[in-house]
Amino acid sequence: xxxxxxxxxxxxxxxxxxxxxxxxxxxxxxxxxxxxxxxxxxxxxxxxxxxxxxxxxxxxxxxxxxxxxxxxxxxxxxxxxxxxxxxxxxxxxxxxxxxxxxxxxxxxxxxxxxxxxxxxxxxxxxxxxxxxxxxxxxxxxxxxxxxxxxxxxxxxxxxxxxxxxxxxxxxxxxxxxxxxxxxxxxxxxxxxxx
Amino acid sequence: xxxxxxxxxxxxxxxxxxxxxxxxxxxxxxxxxxxxxxxxxxxxxxxxxxxxxxxxxxxxxxxxxxxxxxxxxxxxxxxxxxxxxxxxxxxxxxxxxxxxxxxxxxxxxxxxxxxxxxxxxxxxxxxxxxxxxxxxxxxxxxxxxxxxxxxxxxxxxxxxxxxxxxxxxxxxxxxxxxxxxxxxxxxxxxxxxx
DNA sequence: ATTATCTATAGATCTATAGATAATGC
DNA sequence: ATTATCTATAGATCTATAGATAATGC
Numbered sequence: 001x002x003x004x005x006x007x008x009x010x011x012x013x014x015x016x017x018x019x020x021x022x023x024x025x026x027x028x029x030x031x032x033x034x035x036x037x038x039x040x041x042x043x044x045x046x047x048x049x050x051x052x053x054x055x056x057x058x059x060x061x062x063x064x065x066x067x068x069x070x071x072x073x074x075x076x077x078x079x080x081x082x083x084x085x086x087x088x089x090x091x092x093x094x095x096x097x098x099x100x101x102x103x104x105x106x107x108x109x110x111x112x113x114x115x116x117x118x119x120x121x122x123x124x125x126x127x128x129x130x131x132x133x134x135x136x137x138x139x140x141x142x143x144x145x146x147x148x149x150x151x152x153x154x155x156x157x158x159x160x161x162x163x164x165x166x167x168x169x170x171x172x173x174x175x176x177x178x179x180x181x182x183x184x185x186x187x188x189x190x191x192x193x194x
Numbered sequence: 195x196x197x198x199x200x201x202x203x204x205x206x207x208x209x210x211x212x213x214x215x216x217x218x219x220x221x222x223x224x225x226x227x228x229x230x231x232x233x234x235x236x237x238x239x240x241x242x243x244x245x246x247x248x249x250x251x252x253x254x255x256x257x258x259x260x261x262x263x264x265x266x267x268x269x270x271x272x273x274x275x276x277x278x279x280x281x282x283x284x285x286x287x288x289x290x291x292x293x294x295x296x297x298x299x300x301x302x303x304x305x306x307x308x309x310x311x312x313x314x315x316x317x318x319x320x321x322x323x324x325x326x327x328x329x330x331x332x333x334x335x336x337x338x339x340x341x342x343x344x345x346x347x348x349x350x351x352x353x354x355x356x357x358x359x360x361x362x363x364x365x366x367x368x369x370x371x372x373x374x375x376x377x378x379x380x381x382x383x384x385x386x387x388x
Numbered sequence: 389a390t391t392a393t394c395t396a397t398a399g400a401t402c403t404a405t406a407g408a409t410a411a412t413g414c
Numbered sequence: 415a416t417t418a419t420c421t422a423t424a425g426a427t428c429t430a431t432a433g434a435t436a437a438t439g440c
Contacts, residue, residue: 007412007417007418008417008418011418011419026307027221027223027303027307029221029223029224030223030307032401032402032403033402033403034401034402034403042418043419043420043421044403044404044420044421045405045419045421045422046418046419046420047403047404048403048404048405049417049418049419053404054402054403054404098306104353104354106303108303108350108353108357109221109299109300109301109302109303109304109353109356110303111357112292112353112356112357113220113221113224116359119357120359122357122358123357123358123359123360123363126354126357126358127363144366144370145366145369145370145373145374146370146374148351148354148366148367148370148371149347149351149370149371149373149374149375150374151354152346152347152348152350152351152354152367152370152371153343153346153347153350153374154346155350155353155354156302156345156346156347156348156349156350156351156353157343157346159298159302159303159306159349159350160298160302160320160342160345160346160349162303163302163306163313163316163317163320164313164316164317164320165310165313165314165317166317169317169320169321172338172342173342173346175339176338176339176340176342176343176346177342177346179339180339180340180343180344180347180378181343183378183381184374184377184378187377201391201392201393201438202391202392205392205393226427226428226429227428227429227430228427228428228429236392236393236394237393237394237395238395238429239393239394239395239396239430239431239432240392240393240394241429242429242430242431243391243392243393247429247430248428248429248430389438389439389440390437390438390439390440391436391437391439392435392436392437392438393436393437394433394434394435395432395433395434395435396432396433396434397430397432397433398429398430398431398432399428399429399430399431400427400428400429400430401426401427401428401429402425402426402427402428403425403426403427404423404424404425405422405424405425406421406422406423406424407421407422407423408419408420408422409418409419409420409421410417410418410419410420411416411417411418411419412415412416412417412418413415413416413417414415414416
């Protein structure tokens with residue numbers, strides 16, 4: 001049928017993107033291969049020329065989307081740009097578009113139920129993300145600890161803001177997390193300035 | 195068949211308990227009625243004498259388990275007992291037994307995909323939990339905001355600690371969250387003492 | 389007679405596979 | 415001839431329902 005030289009590479013990328021969105025929107029367990037392939041404008045059977053199994057797809061999706069997230073967050077260079085990234089992470093826009101958003105916020109409880117091999121992939125990327133943030137917060141183990149605490153809070157707050165139907169409570173949760181995170185980051189950088 | 199006067203009430207409670215554990219262990223979407231009923235030592239068909247649908251069960255489970263969690267957390271009376279509750283929440287024991295643990299940590303992304311009616315039930319309980327914690331942190335909107343930030347951080351840290359296979363990183367995440375939460379709580383009570 | 393549960397099954401999924409089809413590039 | 419995708423389907427789920435069964439309590 002109609003295909004060009006690197007059709008397969010392109011198709012694989014399309015399937016990855018479709019799956020990545022579906023997983024974050026509907027969850028991993030609730031997303032079927034057929035639906036993902038429909039989003040990628042392909043048929044069910046074509047899937048198995050690209051991935052061995054659904055588990056294989058899940059690994060590939062996490063590897064890919066966490067790599068992208070790391071690159072996005074890596075552009076933040078100092079305390080101020082971290083706070084800007086944080087405000088964007090905890091914005092109503094991010095809350096309302098989980099399909100394009102943070103994989104951790106959309107998928108963490110499901111990730112914790114995946115096979116160890118997949119969770120090792122998750123851990124590798126999480127480490128790099130926390131290392132990157134930790135470096136900008138001081139670089140030592142105390143900066144890294146603050147990065148872990150701030151990331152935990154951001155993920156939890158986004159999830160709570162998404163679960164709650166009331167816009168008031170939802171917005172208050174996001175704002176509380178922004179403020180508390182700023183306090184933690186400022187106190188960490190003050191510690192360093194002394 | 196073998197049944198006593200309040201057999202049905204008892205059965206309903208058994209199904210609720212079995213479902214509540216299964217949901218937290220395997221996720222809502224990945225838990226089937228048949229498996230839940232097997233855990234409750236009943237057959238598939240008997241389910242529909244107790245609940246209209248799986249969605250109906252999910253609402254009932256959330257209503258029930260969040261009510262229990264609120265009661266558990268309600269026993270914390272002052273700042274010190276809140277910190278004790280926090281250390282138990284962020285303990286390896288809680289991390290390693292999601293089936294008996296916090297419904298939010300196990301289920302939040304799935305909750306955010308449930309029908310609005312179910313999310314309203316979630317919101318009702320979350321409000322009461324945050325109100326309870328906020329009161330012990332000062333009672334005003336600033337105390338409530340700190341409660342929301344601390345709860346967000348605890349939920350996120352527990353999820354991250356569960357997802358990561360390395361015990362070192364997992365423990366470091368839990369410890370970072372304990373420390374950061376204590377800092378936020380202390381700074382909130384200092385604000386009040388001034 | 390009423391009630392709680394069980395048996396059996398319909399109908400709609402889901403993952404995965406085997407073989408057919410139709411384009412490209414030699 | 416090779417390759418990417420499609421068609422068709424097997425076999426295992428899943429939710430939900432209808433009717434049978436067997437106990438209790440009148």
